[in-house]
Amino acid sequence: MKITMLGYSGSGKTTLMHGMASTLAPGNADHDYALIPRRKNDDELASFNEEVDVLVDFLENAVEHAGSWPLGTNKTTIYPFAIEYLTNHKITNIEWIDFRGGLLTHIFKPAHRDEKELEALFFHLIESNAVVIVADSYHLSHFTRMDEIRHFSGAKTINMIMNRFDRVYPNRELNVLIVLTKADSVDASWKEENYQLLLDKGMEVFDPVVKLCRKNNNWNGGILPISVIGEQNVERKIMPKAELNSPMDIPFLAEDKIIGLPQPFNTEYVLYFCLGFSLLQMKNVTKESIADYQKTIEKALQDAGTLNSIWSFVRGKPSAAEIARRSSERKKKDEESLLQFESHIETLLDYTRKRVRLFV
Amino acid sequence: MNVERFVYSRTLSADYRWIITSSSLTSQETQFMERFLDLFKKYRFAYTKAPLKPLFCIHFPKTTVLFTLQSGMFKDEFGRDIYSLEGICAGRVHRKALWRKMPEIIGNYTAILNAWNDINFQKADNLVNKPSTSYTLEDLISGRETPQIENKEILPESSDPSDTIILPFVEEGLKKLKKTVNSPSFSPSNFAFGCTAEMVKEKQFRIIAYVDDKNRKEPQTKTTERGRKKSFISDTSDSALQITVENPQKVTEKKRFFTDEKWKKIVNKIRLIFLKK
């Protein structure tokens, strides 16, 4: 399985991933599911030493162990994980893709834009079972005008990308979760009745995505507030920028000083949503034959017209047919192994419904 | 001799990128250097404890680069520490001349390599891939404190050229590095002063000082194989050298062993000369 996070620089993608993985660290008595960082995305069993090594390497960057926020991501990174249920029943491997947020933040600045990275984004989207859209709750509550919120939170860019993606690759199955990060940082009124106001605002901001989810029978969508640090564990300082280069840039600096042991809130529901709905889709969506799937992908790749540069560069395989073949092989394998876990679908969706507001 | 500057970093609102770059660097070479910043980030806990900033000298086919890695000078708009890779490069024709200046550079590398002196951080969001101005090395060096005159005493170097010289990553090691590069018999070589074992796998280095990353385990996957794998950037002057992948744990041991061995060899050589006569 593959999950891609999309969000502006600083929206909290890396923090979310670490928060979720440390909440779902193996051996946590509070959760039935575990998310286990791995060295590679394969089925090979790791030795005990290696398992512990990888886990330690990963979790030392989690806020509660590092004692600080993660560093800014300077390169798009793919994190392989395994998902396990209760006593070591491995469900599946997943690849979690953490994009360098600057890629989206500067998408309209030719000098900053990296075409290869943008193409990579498209390919990851094509292969993803779920897209996690990440936006900073504070931006949603701080700015008053809708266009300002969309501009500064990245929603404008993300709405555009999802819209184009739907056009290039119609009728595909996709699960979209809008995650509103840093939910601790908004005023109390936004948090009342399970963050009702915040979620309303989020749906308005991402209205085009919400509409796509509702329009496409094969898409499932939802919205979820999260915080990795929890209430009262952070001192937030907002300062105006000393010199504002352009009124199009965010006019303030934010600094979140950690003053208490993190109490991640809702982070695990990101995984429940992604896994639950991916399983459901594999079960329900009328099975395209693998050959048809291969054809669709091949066509989507050709329509996108980006084949020759990035894919040949990344994988040394220049042909759309070859990529489509590999991708469909992976999908087939995924489906076969995942369908053994059909029984989890109801549990996962029950969990999900507790905290995620679904777009139905 | 002309040199150019480069900086890979981020600014207040604009993400990581080559802020200033030199046209003489290929994209493979810049990617190769970025890898060192990635590893610097990975081992940041070891580096924050270290007394010095790292210094790397790498000879690419057409250029020589000298760079340092640092963090904590600035914060971005989200309050995150900014990491940066800063350095200078000179064309192949200047390789020898640059090497002659090396002791002086080493004597003051943090100031000489610091590109932020020339950049207004607050206003740098729009700088991307800005071509470096050309500096004379003398410009960069002059105005800095003049280094003490070095005596050219015997190097802490073994007579076998395939040996890697291991120095400690402290002030004392820096002095030794200065002396070593100052030796007339020591040809321009790659060095990694303040590196991790994982960095050593990326390139052949003649002189190495390890940052104390003992508490960090190296990934155990096929160390030797990866170590032997040639980097895609072909080596020039040092192509005959073997990579010696050192286990950081063994470094202290090796250091002691090395000095003894060196002296034994020198004594033996002198004896041989006398015997011949």
Ligand SMILES: Nc1nc2c(ncn2[C@@H]2O[C@H](COP(=O)(O)OP(=O)(O)OP(=O)(O)O)[C@@H](O)[C@H]2O)c(=O)[nH]1
């Ligand atoms: N109050 C609060 N602040 C948070 C939370 N999560 C992240 N932050 C703040 O947001 C900053 C940016 O978070 P990152 O996870 O690094 O953002 P990112 O999306 O990975 O950014 P790039 O790596 O630049 O793409 C952190 O340094 C924190 O200051 C949270 O749950 N609560």
Ligand SMILES: [Mg+2]
């Ligand atoms: Mg990040």
